[in-house]
Ligand SMILES: Nc1ncnc2c1ncn2[C@@H]1O[C@H](COP(=O)(O)OP(=O)(O)OP(=O)(O)O)[C@@H](O)[C@H]1O
């Protein structure tokens with residue numbers, strides 16, 4: 001035991017019962033993919049890089065949904081509400097403050113915090129009111145649709161916050177992008193290579209952070225209460241507190257997606273909280289495999305890329321195909337398509353190694 | 359000793375499910391350190407009484423006290439933290455998680471690091487589940503599930519252990535072994551309240567017995583007094599019970 005116990009513990013929690021992937025093989029693969037992602041902008045043109053930033057933006061919300069739904073067993077239909085709340089927050093703050101002195105980064109942080117506070121309030125009534133199952137889905141969906149309706153009717157000139165016009169259904173635009181102060185020579189993270197690296201770094205941090213969280217005592221309780229909430233409570237766990245905490249973390253991640261998206265496109269509309277928007281994260285997570293954050297991450301990126309490729313033929317077709325994809329997943333691989341592939345290959349690999357041995 | 363505070367006490371406890379009076383004016387005292395069995399025909403309200411004690415149901419009327427403190431409306435997890443632990447009638451385990459993981463979740467509030475790993479190992483051996491440690495708990499046999507849940511309940515180091523039909527589905531040997539485990543725990547100071555149908559088992563462990571009938575306390579005494587009571591025999595016979 002040359003390592004300090006603390007280090008051991010942290011290392012141990014990067015892999016564990018709640019996350020797929022362990023050992024040298026997995027982490028070599030992880031580093032390889034990460035290295036590829038790092039050198040990618042050197043070989044791609046700016047438009048494609050910006051496109052990838054767009055994909056990455058959504059993954060935070062998907063990982064959050066995976067946390068509460070896949071691990072906690074709580075299907076929230078309303079994660080896009082927090083996406084929208086944080087997006088509008090970022091817009092209102094940066095339009096008023098500007099982006100100098102790193103204020104756009106402060107606005108990003110505050111937008112995520114506001115999304116977390118709203119989630120804490122809503123979640124308190126949901127979980128301490130012991131609302132669960134399908135009713136929780138209905139309440140969260142209603143919440144996001146109410147947010148959408150509300151923002152959609154803010155077209156009039158009286159709907160301004162400081163200098164920021166909310167602009168109703170047309171959406172709010174013109175907020176500055178993220179800007180890092182740099183010795184009087186600010187780095188503007190316009191949809192481009194710098195923003196790509198910032199978001200890639202955030203993504204890696206969130207992914208690894210979630211792995212550690214999920215394999216910690218907190219994660220143990222989360223999967224325990226998904227499996228048998230009554231038993232979890234009868235082991236002395238205040239399960240509502242765990243559900244609320246997971247919900248708040250998930251919503252802050254949705255908020256992070258929303259604020260980053262708004263900074264990326266300098267644009268946010270009420271329809272980002274609408275019915276279609278609400279359904280999409282559920283499709284990404286279900287198709288990837290909600291039981292694991294890695295399958296969710298991979299699945300989300302694959303589905304987003306597929307969706308993008310299909311919109312060339314018209315977004316209606318793409319949406320119908322998304323729906324079809326969800327139905328196929330539910331019928332053929334209820335644990336998720338990426339998860340299904342993972343399970344199949346491990347089973348084949350085991351059989352193969354067994355035969356090789358005998 | 360006679361005036362010591364009961365570890366658990368109910369005062370005028372009642373529960374209605376709609377028009378169904380499932381718990382009827384139950385005044386019940388459990389002395390610290392005893393093994394007490396709760397018997398009664400099917401549907402007598404034994405499991406419901408447990409759920410009231412644990413806060414899974416709220417009483418329609420009456421009070422519940424643990425070590426002299428009122429816990430009538432306290433949430434379940436808080437009662438557990440006071441020192442109550444339970445094994446349910448329907449096996450309450452984490453079916454989708456592995457056996458050792460089940461134990462880890464039960465133990466992690468009390469232990470961590472190497473001490474946690476050591477205790478999991480010890481419990482696996484004690485429960486005879488070492489070979490099943492990596493199996494999903496849902497894949498265990500019925501008896502093994504019962505054992506696992508008893509192990510999880512015990513691992514909280516409770517002052518009061520509630521067991522709802524702990525030996526259902528066990529072979530006579532397993533039943534007897536369970537009785538010995540309960541007696542060993544009791545010797546360490548754990549108070550036990552067990553619901554049981556198996557009279558041989560009740561005879562093996564019980565120091566006092568309470569008979570519940572239509573939700574009310576029907577009789578109370580030693581096992582010999584209860585067996586000798588014709589009225590008790592009658593309610594069981596009335597149900598065609600053996
Ligand atoms: N949640 C509920 N709602 C309505 N009625 C209930 C509920 N739970 C139990 N009952 C009824 O209350 C009565 C007592 O049930 P309970 O489970 O407490 O009996 P029991 O003594 O544990 O029986 P058994 O020996 O079969 O386990 C039964 O008639 C049952 O149908």
Ligand SMILES: [Mg+2]
Nearest residue numbers: 404405406447
């Ligand atoms: Mg019962």
